[in-house]
Amino acid sequence: MTAQPLLVFDFDGVIVDGMAEYWWSAWMAAQRLNAEPQGLGSDAVPQGFRRLRPWVHHGWEMVLLAAEMPQLDPERWVVDYATEQDMALQRRGWSASLLQEALDQTRQQAVSSDRAAWLGLHQPFPGLVDRLQAFQEEGVDWAVLTTKTAAFTAELLESLGLRPWRLDGREAGPKPEVLLRLQRERVLAGFVEDRRATLETVRDTDGLQSLPCWLASWGYLKPSDREDLPRGIQLIDQDRLATPLAQWP
Ligand SMILES: [Mg+2]
Known part of the structure; x- marks a missing residue:
């Protein structure tokens, strides 16, 4: 590994x-x-x-x-x-x-x-493409885990010039299961997601309780999603995303 x-x-x-x-x-x-x-x-x-x-x-x-x-x-x-x-x-x-x-x-x-x-019809959020590309210099690999189909996502990533270490789509199964599989292969630094309920499920999954989780503040959030986050889930904004991983909340 x-x-x-x-x-x-x-x-x-x-x-x-x-x-x-x-x-x-x-x-x-x-x-x-x-x-x-x-x-x-x-x-x-x-x-x-x-x-x-x-x-x-x-x-x-x-x-x-x-x-x-x-x-x-x-x-x-x-x-x-x-x-x-x-x-x-x-x-x-x-x-x-x-x-x-x-x-x-x-x-x-x-x-x-x-x-x-x-x-x-798909636009990357401002700064995201550059930020993802910069992880390489930081010695961090990144992967994509989505409920979209892998084929569509691969096509979109390609059109943005983005090459993740791995892409798992809808076909790969529920996100916690995929994260557990990834964890058997790699040291996971964390998971960035804009659906709070998904992050909560991840943190409640045996084997993932200590996985750092970040809720993307620029995503599709309900107003209440930002409040009273459980332990282990931190809200992250784009300014903080731009800083080295070690400085994330
Ligand atoms: Mg999402």
Whole structure:
């Protein structure tokens, strides 16, 4: 085992801002289901969608949000997202698998018909590409662990000129399991992620209780995510990210 530490990064909301792609794909997937949001175009991300994105765990939820957007009240959804989601699914007679399939098909078609345009919907967060490239000089390797498919993520990383030591996508399994596998191969320096619940699950996993976890403040966070973080999870902003790893909180 090499002694060089490995730092693991989530992708969406940490390296890349995919908001424009989320909305575009969700809008197009809703259209596939004859439910595109009336009065809203596929280009401009509505404020309500942006605001609710931190509550989204699986891609299909964005398709429902897009379809519901014209009549949706964000104030009610942030109070009880799960109930509002269930009610909307029932009213439309939709299932998670139906929506996920529509989303996957939309993305596959976008990638095969106009790859460059689809890639262009993803923008790296300011400074992230340079920062990741600089880890090499620090003697730190970095990896990507994402719930996106590995093929899409590999393509996006490639387009940004980024080459992680390793990439694990949706197919690799739940993030805690992948981290445990990585830990058998490498010394893990920590995990940077913008979903607090994922970090909490990681810290509650046997074998990962001492893994340093950082919550990316520039990602898709609910307002309450920043408050009262449990031990072992630190909020990190982009200024601190730019400092050497040894100086991170
Ligand atoms: Mg994320």
